[in-house]
Amino acid sequence: MAVTITDIAREVGVSFQVVSKVLNGGKSGSQASEKTAQRIREAADRMGYRVNTAARAMSTGKLRSVGLVLSSEYSFSSLVSGHLQGLYGALEKHNLQLSVHVLPDKRLVSDDELPRLLREHTVDGLLINYTHRRPPALDQLIDKHHLPAVQMNVKSASDCVYPDDLNAGVAATRHLIDMGHRRIGYLSFIWGSTKQQHHYSVHDRCEGYRQAMLAAGLEPDVFEYAQEALGSKTVELAREWLDRPDRPTAIVTYCYPHAVSAEMAAISLGMTLPDDLSVVSFDDQKGHQAGGPTLTVWMIPVRETVIGAAEMLVQRMKQNAPCDSIAVPFVCEPGESCVPPR
Amino acid sequence: MAVTITDIAREVGVSFQVVSKVLNGGKSGSQASEKTAQRIREAADRMGYRVNTAARAMSTGKLRSVGLVLSSEYSFSSLVSGHLQGLYGALEKHNLQLSVHVLPDKRLVSDDELPRLLREHTVDGLLINYTHRRPPALDQLIDKHHLPAVQMNVKSASDCVYPDDLNAGVAATRHLIDMGHRRIGYLSFIWGSTKQQHHYSVHDRCEGYRQAMLAAGLEPDVFEYAQEALGSKTVELAREWLDRPDRPTAIVTYCYPHAVSAEMAAISLGMTLPDDLSVVSFDDQKGHQAGGPTLTVWMIPVRETVIGAAEMLVQRMKQNAPCDSIAVPFVCEPGESCVPPR
DNA sequence: TTGAAAGCGATACCAT
DNA sequence: ATGGTATCGCTTTCAA
Numbered sequence A, B: 001m002a003v004t005i006t007d008i009a010r011e012v013g014v015s016f017q018v019v020s021k022v023l024n025g026g027k028s029g030s031q032a033s034e035k036t037a038q039r040i041r042e043a044a045d046r047m048g049y050r051v052n053t054a055a056r057a058m059s060t061g062k063l064r065s066v067g068l069v070l071s072s073e074y075s076f077s078s079l080v081s082g083h084l085q086g087l088y089g090a091l092e093k094h095n096l097q098l099s100v101h102v103l104p105d106k107r108l109v110s111d112d113e114l115p116r117l118l119r120e121h122t123v124d125g126l127l128i129n130y131t132h133r134r135p136p137a138l139d140q141l142i143d144k145h146h147l148p149a150v151q152m153n154v155k156s157a158s159d160c161v162y163p164d165d166l167n168a169g170v171a172a173t174r175h176l177i178d179m180g181h182r183r184i185g186y187l188s189f190i191w192g193s194t195k196q197q198h199h200y201s202v203h204d205r206c207e208g209y210r211q212a213m214l215a216a217g218l219e220p221d222v223f224e225y226a227q228e229a230l231g232s233k234t235v236e237l238a239r240e241w242l243d244r245p246d247r248p249t250a251i252v253t254y255c256y257p258h259a260v261s262a263e264m265a266a267i268s269l270g271m272t273l274p275d276d277l278s279v280v281s282f283d284d285q286k287g288h289q290a291g292g293p294t295l296t297v298w299m300i301p302v303r304e305t306v307i308g309a310a311e312m313l314v315q316r317m318k319q320n321a322p323c324d325s326i327a328v329p330f331v332c333e334p335g336e337s338c339v340p341p342r
Numbered sequence C: 001t002t003g004a005a006a007g008c009g010a011t012a013c014c015a016t
Numbered sequence D: 001a002t003g004g005t006a007t008c009g010c011t012t013t014c015a016a
Helices: A004-013 A016-024 A034-047 A052-061 A075-080 A084-091 A136-145 A165-179 A198-214 A235-242 A255-266 A302-318 B005-012 B016-024 B033-047 B052-062 B076-081 B084-092 B136-145 B165-178 B200-215 B234-242 B256-268 B300-316
Strands: A065-071 A096-101 A125-129 A149-154 A160-163 A185-193 A220-227 A251-253 A278-283 A294-298 A327-329 A330-335 B065-073 B097-103 B125-131 B148-151 B160-163 B186-191 B221-227 B249-252 B277-285 B296-299 B326-328 B331-333
Touching: A004 A016, A004 A034, A004 B296, A016 A034, A052 B052, A065 A075, A065 A302, A075 A125, A075 A302, A084 A096, A084 A302, A096 B084, A125 A136, A125 A302, A149 A302, A160 A165, A160 A302, A165 A185, A165 A198, A165 A251, A165 A278, A165 A294, A165 A330, A185 A198, A185 A255, A198 A220, A198 B277, A220 A235, A235 A255, A251 A255, A255 A278, A278 B165, A302 A327, B005 B016, B005 B033, B065 B076, B065 B296, B076 B084, B076 B125, B076 B136, B076 B300, B084 B097, B084 B300, B125 B136, B125 B300, B160 B165, B160 B300, B165 B186, B165 B200, B165 B249, B165 B277, B165 B296, B165 B331, B186 B200, B186 B234, B186 B256, B200 B221, B221 B234, B234 B256, B249 B256, B256 B277, B300 B326
Parallel strands: A065 A096, A065 A125, A125 A149, A149 A160, A160 A327, A185 A220, A185 A251, A251 A278, A278 A294, B065 B097, B065 B125, B125 B148, B148 B160, B160 B326, B186 B221, B186 B249, B249 B277, B277 B296
Antiparallel strands: A096 B097, A294 A330, B296 B331
């Protein structure tokens, strides 16, 4: 049914090899006489020829396709899927297709009904977006078949691209210091108890805060509350933390909801925002408000991370050696939640 | 490098054909002795065999892959990408891969640098998400190559799956009628001027409203304001519409932002919500508020539309005949913005 | 510049 | 139950 190079060859009256070279032989030197090439291109166009990627893949050994592996549970996945356009564009430059695979954790246990991605050879490389409970079958696949893979939003020494939460923590804190604040707190509510299973950002944002404080000769004032279920107790907890004479004049919070809790606590203590309490945080959106002033946030560079991962994967697919990981910088999105201390 | 059925055949001491049947020949009747099959499966597992999809595709003529075509400009695309998981699941049942293609309009003009999707034969079918300015090259592709394709969120007679805006309009209006309202208005601000280029929902929601009103023997009261740039004049316009003695006691609005405008206008007229004005609308999110009560909305069935399109495409790929289009029903998400008239 | 031939890894038909 | 042979569409190498 579909038009093949043989069809075109017959039509034009040359061998199919010549057609192949003219239409798909990307090499610079034109391999056929310009006249022949013209006729071949014309015929191909008229007959509606499209390369059969399967056949080409068999010859070349390259599928020219990479898989995007999303977790069905972790929320960064939805962030990534919001940036398909950027990802598609980055891959398209290298003539790579993008196939999406949303792997539910449970499916990977029973060896019987593995998803096709693991069962068949369908991609040349993998962009992985699993931070928690990464399916072991994935690792096996990568090891066993030497499948090039790059992880997004995971912090290891090699083959990772991740938001630079450490320096974002430093920058956010320094911003407050530069404004003149001295008593600066760090607020974070953490789901779950074991430190181990947390996303690296939980540690890094706080660590960045610590480093900035110590570098400025200031004393860190960290309120990290970990509990299985926090519910709506966060405001109450924040209130207890803030209810003292030497309370901070400014705080860094792990994320936007924590900033909201702190602001509500502050208001309930009779404080005025932002005069009595400056607040900064980290988020993937700007313009957040919580009844108080627009929040100053450092933006999680999701798009840059995703595209950076795509580019690293392209490189990984050329050279067979691991790539050094890349930390992608945050950018500050100023709001009105920060003012110098009184 | 990769393990092939020939490798396994050599290892086990049988011909590669037997291996092919045992590993990939899905037919029910076991084609080989159970003992041989066991040894083959064991070897395949141990050696890490994965089918080469390119080779299989060449033999079978089927890529087992469908393309999701997203517009880089129209916003329904981002809704769709939020439902990749559902789409992936629906396709996986039929052993189909999902490749994503975000086509920017301008790229499709120059014939030279066509995206791979159009230049090469890489998918068995297409899920199309273009409501405006659908690239002509796409249609040519579909016609010329008889590529099965289903459109999402477009209302034509065949091969479409779309949210049932007409009946949603009816349902929303009837909801107000059933509550006892008699003077019910319809509010819609429309970007752009020409009726032609609007999404079908602009017409259908209003038409549904009309039908419900007429069926109940009530007089439609439609305020449709079309203008190139509306800016923040919407509140003012809504206010003018509502500022009269016989104003509606309830309104249906085209979308959430229009409901907000109406509510703000109502408040500025000294009205109380929802007592003086019940409001219903349509949205893809629930729980929306606009300073007033939580909005009662009919939810755009994005997920169901996307999955329905996937299933229609599967069918389309079997039989070569067009499928009757499917209108997917909205579901009501009750808020507190509707009360019986005073 | 052109073409003949081999090979990629699977499927399928048809003997044995 | 097993295996021989042909075939899919293309790339690649090598010879003419």
